[in-house]
Amino acid sequence: MEEGLGQNSVPPHGPIDKSKILDIKPLRSLIPIYSMSSQAPPAGQYPSGFSPFFPFGAPQQTPTGVTTRGAATPAPLRAYKNPLGAGDSSSTMNGFNGQDTSGKKKRGSPSRHTKSSVNKPKKSQEPPADLSGLVGISPAQREDGSREVVNIVLMAYDALRRRLCQLEEAKELSSGSIKRADLKACNTLMTRGIRTNMRKRIGAVPGIEIGDIFYFRMELCIVGLHAPSMGGIDALHIRGEFEEETLAVCIVSSGEYDDDAEDSDVIIYTGQGGNFFMNKDKHTTDQKLQRGNLALDRSSRQHNEVRVIRGMRDGVNPNNKIYVYDGLYKIQDSWIEKAKGGGGVFKYKLVRIPGQSSAFAVWKSIQKWKSGSPSRTGLILADLSNGAEGIPVSLVNEVNNVKAPTFFNYFHSLRHPKSFSLMQPSHGCTCIKACVPGDLNCSCIRRNEGDFPYTGNGILVSRKPLVHECGPTCQCFPNCKNRVSQTGLKHPMEVFRTKDRGWGLRSLDPIRAGTFICEYAGEVVGRGKVSQLVKEGDEYVFDTTRIYDQFKWNYEPRLLEEIGSNDSTEDYAMPYPLIITAKNIGNVARFMNHSCSPNVFWQPVVYEENNQSYLHVAFFALRHIPPMTELTYDYGLAQSDHAEGSSAAKGRKKCLCGSSKCRGSFG
DNA sequence: GCCCCATCACCTGT
DNA sequence: CACAGGTGATGGGG
Numbered sequence: 089m090e091e092g093l094g095q096n097s098v099p100p101h102g103p104i105d106k107s108k109i110l111d112i113k114p115l116r117s118l119i120p121i122y123s124m125s126s127q128a129p130p131a132g133q134y135p136s137g138f139s140p141f142f143p144f145g146a147p148q149q150t151p152t153g154v155t156t157r158g159a160a161t162p163a164p165l166r167a168y169k170n171p172l173g174a175g176d177s178s179s180t181m182n183g184f185n186g187q188d189t190s191g192k193k194k195r196g197s198p199s200r201h202t203k204s205s206v207n208k209p210k211k212s213q214e215p216p217a218d219l220s221g222l223v224g225i226s227p228a229q230r231e232d233g234s235r236e237v238v239n240i241v242l243m244a245y246d247a248l249r250r251r252l253c254q255l256e257e258a259k260e261l262s263s264g265s266i267k268r269a270d271l272k273a274c275n276t277l278m279t280r281g282i283r284t285n286m287r288k289r290i291g292a293v294p295g296i297e298i299g300d301i302f303y304f305r306m307e308l309c310i311v312g313l314h315a316p317s318m319g320g321i322d323a324l325h326i327r328g329e330f331e332e333e334t335l336a337v338c339i340v341s342s343g344e345y346d347d348d349a350e351d352s353d354v355i356i357y358t359g360q361g362g363n364f365f366m367n368k369d370k371h372t373t374d375q376k377l378q379r380g381n382l383a384l385d386r387s388s389r390q391h392n393e394v395r396v397i398r399g400m401r402d403g404v405n406p407n408n409k410i411y412v413y414d415g416l417y418k419i420q421d422s423w424i425e426k427a428k429g430g431g432g433v434f435k436y437k438l439v440r441i442p443g444q445s446s447a448f449a450v451w452k453s454i455q456k457w458k459s460g461s462p463s464r465t466g467l468i469l470a471d472l473s474n475g476a477e478g479i480p481v482s483l484v485n486e487v488n489n490v491k492a493p494t495f496f497n498y499f500h501s502l503r504h505p506k507s508f509s510l511m512q513p514s515h516g517c518t519c520i521k522a523c524v525p526g527d528l529n530c531s532c533i534r535r536n537e538g539d540f541p542y543t544g545n546g547i548l549v550s551r552k553p554l555v556h557e558c559g560p561t562c563q564c565f566p567n568c569k570n571r572v573s574q575t576g577l578k579h580p581m582e583v584f585r586t587k588d589r590g591w592g593l594r595s596l597d598p599i600r601a602g603t604f605i606c607e608y609a610g611e612v613v614g615r616g617k618v619s620q621l622v623k624e625g626d627e628y629v630f631d632t633t634r635i636y637d638q639f640k641w642n643y644e645p646r647l648l649e650e651i652g653s654n655d656s657t658e659d660y661a662m663p664y665p666l667i668i669t670a671k672n673i674g675n676v677a678r679f680m681n682h683s684c685s686p687n688v689f690w691q692p693v694v695y696e697e698n699n700q701s702y703l704h705v706a707f708f709a710l711r712h713i714p715p716m717t718e719l720t721y722d723y724g725l726a727q728s729d730h731a732e733g734s735s736a737a738k739g740r741k742k743c744l745c746g747s748s749k750c751r752g753s754f755g
Numbered sequence: 756g757c758c759c760c761a762t763c764a765c766c767t768g769t
Numbered sequence: 770c771a772c773a774g775g776t777g778a779t780g781g782g783g
Contacts, residue, residue, distance in 0.1 A: 268768070271775055278776090305767060309776075317776045320766040325778095342766035360765070379764085379778080399766070407769080 220281035222644055233284035235748075238295035238311050241277070241284050242711060245310055246601050247643035249273035250549045257544055258526035274306035274317075276647050285312020288324050290337050291393045291416060299447035301598050301714045302397075302411040305340070313413065314338045314397060321360060321380030336383040336419075338395035339438070340411065352449045353442075355396060355417065359384065359434030362427070374432040381434050388419035388436065396438060398448050403597060404578065405545060410598055412451065412714070415444040450716055454596050458580075466585075473498045473675070477577045481676055485585040493583070493591050499673045500576060502704060503611045516562030516696060523558060523570050532558050532570055546572045547602035548708050550642040551691055554664075555706075559695030572604045573693045573706040579605070582716075583679050589744050592718045593679040599713040605688060608677040608705040610670035618667055622726075628670035628678050630705060632692065634724035641689065641710065666692070666703050677707060682754045683720030683745035687713050690721060720745065723754045 220230065223244050229237045252269035277283060285293050293313050308314040314322045315338075322338040345358045362375040375381060387394055393416040402408035421437040457464045466486035473481045476498045483492070517523060517532045525540035527533060533540055535556040542548055546569065548555070558570045579597040586592040599605065608630045613621065621629050670678035680688065693706045707721065741755040 268774060270768070271773085275775065306775080315777070316765070317774090318765040318767055319777080323778095340766060344766060358766080409768085 216276075216279045218281040219644070219646055220283075222646060223282055223640075225282060225284065230281060230284055231287045233293070233295040233312065235295045235297070237284045239711065241282060241310050242307060243601075243641065244282050244644060244647075245273055245277055245307060246711075247550070247641060248276060248647050249304075250543060250547060250602060251643040251648065253543045254525070254539060254549045258540060270304045270306050271317075274304075274310060277310055280647065282647075283310040283312070288312070288315065288322075288337060290324065290335065291395075293395070296413060298413060298415040298445050299450070299714045299717075300413045301712045302413075303408065303600055303712060305411070308340070308397065308411060313395065314340055319360065319380065320357075321383060323380060323383035334383045334386060335390060335392055336380065336387040336394050337392075338397065339384075340397045340399060342399040342409075343401070344399075352452050353440035355398075355438045357384070357436045357438060359436065362431045362433060375434050377434075384419060384434070384436050385422060388422050391418050393418060393441065394438060396440070400451070412447055414440070414448040416441045447714075450714075454715055458596070468492065472583055473500075476500050477675070479577045479580050481577070481581045481583060483583050487585040487587060490585060493679070496671065496678070497673045498675060499609050500675050501607060501609050502668065502702065503673060504702060505612060505614075516559055517564060519562070519564040519568070521565050522568040523562075523564050525569075532556055532562065540570065542569055542572050543602075544569065546604065547600065548572070548604065548691065549602070551689070553692070555691060555693045557693055557695040559697060561696050571695075573607055573704060574695065575604075577606055577676070578603070581606075581676050583676065586681070586718070589681050591679045592681050592720075593676055594716055594718050595713065596715055598715050599709045601709050601711045603709045605707045605709060605719065606675060606677050607693075607707065608668055608670065608690065609673070609675035610668040610678070611673055613667050613669055615665055615667060621669055621671075626669055626671045628674060630666075630668040630670070630677075631724075631726075632664075632666045632705065634726055636724040637684075637722055639689070664692070664703055666705065668705065680707070681718065681720050681745075682723035682743065683747060684722065684743060684750045684754075685745070685747035686720040686722050687711055687717065688719050688721040725754070 220226075223240050225237060225240060233241075249269050249272075252272055256267070256269060284295065293311070296311060296313050302308055302313075305314075305317055309317055316322055320340045320342065321336055323334050324337045326333045326335065339357055341355055341357060359375050359381040360379065361381065362373050377385060396414045396417045398412045398414050399409050400412065402410050417438040417440050419436050420439045423435050424432050425435050427433040456462055464482065464484060466484045467482060468485055468491060469483035471477075471480040472483045477500060485491070515531070517530045519527070519530050519532075523530045523532060523540070525533070525544075528538060536552070539549065541550075541552070541555045541557075555573075557573060558564055558568050559574075562568070564570075579595040579599060582594050582596060583591055584594060595605075610628065610630070615633070618629060618631060687710050688707050689710050690705050690707050693704045694701050695704075696702070707719075713719065740753045743750050743752055743754045
C-alpha cells in the first residue's frame with residue numbers, strides 16, 4: 089500500500105490523497121463551523137486566526153493579532169471541553185450556585201464505588217479549596233490572562249516547585265519522596281485554581297510574549313499556552329452547527345526529531361503515533377490520521393495560526409530543556425515519509441508568519457556570535473573585565489558612537505575598609521567534602537533555619553532576610569553547593585548601549601528564575617557618607633537601607649499544607665545596613681538599570697572570611713529571562729525622598745523603564 | 756444527557 | 770535506561 093511513497097524522502101509535489109493510503113474517509117468540504125448569528129463580534133475584531141474559518145472567501149490579512157497583546161478579544165468559539173473548573177468554582181465563590189437540588193451527586197458519597205477506591209484511596213477526598221484568590225487571580229483571569237496574571241502564575245509555580253525540590257533533597261533517599269516536583273507543583277496549582285488562559289484559543293495567548301522561555305512543560309500548561317503535558321500537539325475541538333471540527337492551535341517541537349530546518353522561520357514537524365521509537369518490541373506502524381495528526385491536517389487546510397514552541401537543550405545544563413515561544417506559524421505543506429522503522433510518518437511544514445519579533449532567530453545568532461563566525465556587530469571590547477571574571481563580559485554599542493563607559497577598575501567583589509563586626513564571630517561548618525541538604529549537624533544549614541538555601545543545581549529557593557553561605561573557614565570543599573554567590577559569573581554578559589538609558593546589562597544565555605547572576609561589587613562605605621556621595625554625583629551607590637517596593641517571590645505556604653510544611657517568612661526587613669559605591673571599583677552589576685517591574689532582585693548573603701562575617705549583595709533572576717533581555721532591578725527610594733512624600737525630590741531621575749506599573753521616577 | 760471511572764498515548768524529567 | 774507520572778482524549782457503564 090505504500091508503493092507510491094516508499095522511497096521518497098522528498099515532499100511530493102501534488103497533494104497526496106491520504107485517504108487512499110490510510111483508509112480514511114475523505115475530508116468533507118467545510119462550511120463555517122460556528123454559529124455566526126448569536127455572538128459574532130463586529131468585523132475586524134477577530135483575534136488573528138479566526139478569519140481563516142471562512143473557508144475560501146476571506147481575505148488573507150496580515151497577522152494583526154501578533155503585536156497586540158493582552159487585548160482580551162472575545163472569541164466566537166465554543167470549545168467542546170469547556171473550562172468547567174472555572175465556571176463551576178466561580179459560581180461557588182459567589183456562594184450562590186444553585187446548590188444541589190438534585191439530592192445525590194457530587195463526590196464524597198461513599199456509596200457503590202468503594203470497590204474502585206480501594207486501589208486509589210486518595211481520590212475520594214474533598215476537592216482542594218480554591219486558593220487562587222491568595223495570589224490574586226480572579227475567575228475571569230483564569231479564563232483569559234494578561235501579562236501580570238501570567239507572571240503571577242509562573243512565579244507561584246516556580247516558587248512551589250523550588251520548595252518541593254528543597255524538601256525532597258533534604259530527605260535524602262528516605263521516606264515518601266516528592267519526586268517530580270514539577271508535576272506535583274503543577275497539580276497543586278491546577279487543583280487550586282491557580283492558572284490562567286484556560287480558554288483554549290487560536291493565535292496569540294494574552295500575557296505570553298514571543299521569546300518567552302519556559303523550563304518545564306508544566307509551565308506551558310498552567311499559563312494556557314499548550315495544554316497537553318507531554319503531547320506535542322494541542323488541538324481545539326469546535327462544535328459547529330452541523331459538524332465538529334478539530335484544529336491544531338499549538339505545537340511543541342522537542343528538537344529530538346529531525347525537525348531542523350536551515351531557515352529559522354521554518355519547521356518540519358513530525359506527526360504523532362506509530363510507536364516509531366517508543367515500543368521497541370512492537371513493529372513500528374504507520375501513523376494514523378487521527379488526533380493531533382488530524383488536527384494538523386485540518387489546520388493545513390484552514391490555514392489557521394499555530395503557535396510554535398521550540399524545545400532546545402540548555403547550554404549551561406545539558407540535562408535541562410528550555411522551551412522558547414517562537415510565535416505564530418502557518419502550516420504550508422504536509423506529506424508522508426517512510427521512517428527508518430518502516431512505518432509511514434506524517435510531516436508538516438510550518439512557516440513563521442512574517443512581521444513578528446524574533447525569538448528563535450535570536451538564539452541562532454547568539455550561537456553564531458559565540459562560535460565567532462560573523463563577529464558581533466558593534467563589539468567594542470571582547471572582555472570588559474580583563475579576565476577578572478572567568479567568563480567574558482563584552483562591551484557593545486549598536487546605537488551611537490560612545491566608545492566606553494567612564495573609567496573604573498573592574499573588581500569582582502567587595503572591598504571592605506574594616507571588618508563587618510555586627511555579627512557574633514562564628515566558625516564555619518565541619519562538613520567533609522560538601523554540605524548535604526537536611527544535615528542538621530551542619531552549622532551553616534542550621535543558620536539557614538535548617539533549610540539548604542539552594543537547590544541541587546544552585547537555584548535560590550526563597551528570599552530571606554539573610555542567606556548564610558559557607559565560607560573560607562568552613563571545612564567543606566570549595567565546590568560545596570552552599571557557595572553559590574561566591575563562584576562568580578556563570579553567564580556570558582554584555583554591557584550594551586541602550587537607546588535612552590546609557591549603558592545596560594544583558595546576558596547572552598537564558599537565565600532561569602532563582603539563578604545567581606552576580607553580586608554588587610564595589611567599595612563599602614559608612615552610612616554617613618551616602619549623602620556626600622550623592623551630592624558628588626555618584627550614580628553607583630547601592631544602599632540596602634532605601635525603601636524598596638515589597639514583592640512576593642516565595643512559595644505560598646498554604647499550597648504546602650498537605651506536606652505539613654507551612655513555614656515561610658518572606659521577611660523583607662533588611663537586618664544589617666550595607667552601602668556600596670561602585671563608582672571607582674565595580675563589576676557588571678554597576679551597569680544594571682532600574683525598572684519598576686524588574687526581572688532581577690537582590691538578596692543579602694553572608695559568609696565568613698578570616699573569622700569575620702561579611703555581608704554581600706547578591707542578584708538573582710526574578711523570573712526566567714530570555715537571552716539578550718536587559719537585566720534590571722528596583723533601585724528603591726532614598727529614605728529622605730520617602731519622608732518628603734511623593735514630591736519630586738532632588739536627585740530623582742525620570743524613569744524610562746516603560747513598564748505599565750512605572751512609578752515615574754526613581755533615585 | 757450527565758457523571759464517574761478506567762485506560763491510553765504522549766516531542767517528560769530524573 | 771527505566772519508570773513515575775499529569776493531562777486530556779476516549780470509551781463504557783450506571
